[in-house]
Amino acid sequence: MWDTAGQEKHASIGFAFYRGANCCILTFDVSNQSSFDRLAFWKKNFLDQAQPPNASSFPFVVVGNKTDTNRVVGQDAARAWCASNGGYLYFETCATSGQNVDHMFRETGSIAMQHATTSNNDDFMPTSLSGAKGAIKIDR
Numbered sequence: 001m002w003d004t005a006g007q008e009k010h011a012s013i014g015f016a017f018y019r020g021a022n023c024c025i026l027t028f029d030v031s032n033q034s035s036f037d038r039l040a041f042w043k044k045n046f047l048d049q050a051q052p053p054n055a056s057s058f059p060f061v062v063v064g065n066k067t068d069t070n071r072v073v074g075q076d077a078a079r080a081w082c083a084s085n086g087g088y089l090y091f092e093t094c095a096t097s098g099q100n101v102d103h104m105f106r107e108t109g110s111i112a113m114q115h116a117t118t119s120n121n122d123d124f125m126p127t128s129l130s131g132a133k134g135a136i137k138i139d140r
Contacts, residue, residue, distance in 0.1 A: 018050035023059045023112035030078075030092065031069035039081060059115050060085075061108045064092045067099065 018024070024046050028035040043060060052058045062082050064073065075092065082088040089111070091104040 018046055021046075021050055021052070021112075022116040023061065023108055024050075025061045025063055025108055026088075027063040027065055028073065028078075029066045029069075030064040030071045030073045031066050033072050036064075036073045036078070036081075040085070043085065056086075059111045060088045061104070061111065062088050062090045063104060064090070065095055067092050067094045068096055 024043075026039050026042055026046075028039055030036075039062065046060075047055050047058070050058075062078065064075070064078050075090075078092075079090050082090045089107065091100055091107070093100045093104055095101060
């Protein structure tokens, strides 16, 4: 799992981090309209950098975080964005209190595992890792 923190300075390193991913979590701050407005940018950035074999069916999960703050982006707007951009699951969380965080990660992990077992993502998965103490074989 990689967290680029939604910062522009991380946009150029996406290739190294995104390649071979089985799911992408797009997160925005419910108290910040501009972070919500950037979801499309980050989705496109991910797809451009990761180049998944089936981009149209690649699983994204959208998370509205900071539900303990003054909300600017409503659930209806977030769910509408998810529906119009691929029918993505939407979760609301509060990282400060931990509200719904475990549930969101369990569901996202399940989606990622399902995608990993049903997609032909072998182009991006090494069969071994070489290191100073020898090679490690990866069984799939």
